[in-house]
Amino acid sequence: MIVLLFRLLILAALVMLVYTIVQYFRNPDRKLQIAKETNIFYMVDDASNSKKNIQFVYKRCLFEGEKYIGATEDAFEVVDIHIFARDANELEGITRDDLYFIEKELLIRYPHAAITWKYPINKLILTTID
Template identity: 65%
Template structure:
């Protein structure tokens, strides 16, 4: 009887390890850290949850966007996104074209949104995309 109980306990422990490994592998924040280390673009967002901020990385720089819901002609949509950078020193090497690329990526996902860049990013932008 003790041997059977021990085998069941080993099976449960293995199943718990596999479950933990799968949860770690599928974690979106881990994918965000990997994209930051590799210098790729990755967007972490819940489009259906307007209260949760969006996080994205581009060229090793981590940005955070606050979404605000407002009205359009027919429905309630995200109408304003204010983007800040977590560490301003990471902005080194980013060009105006990179910021336009990021704006276009946000407008693809939120077509009614007005993108507002916070300090120090707004000092680089001269013209806005409308």
């Protein structure tokens, strides 16, 4: 009887170990960190949940966007997105063309959204091109 109980305990421990490993590899924060280290564009977004913020990495800079719902002609959709950088020091090297690329990617997913950049990114958008 004790041997059978011990085997069940080992089986339960193995199932928990496999579950933990799968959850580790599916973690979106880990994927964002990998994208930041490899210098690629990666976005974590739950389009069906309007209360969950958008997180994305571009050129080793982590951005976050707050989604706001509003009425369009046909339905209630995301009509406003406020984007800010988690760490302003990571913005070094980001150009105006990079911000336009990010806006284009967001507008593909949310075509009715108006994108607002928060400080200090909005200073780059507002300056004139010489």
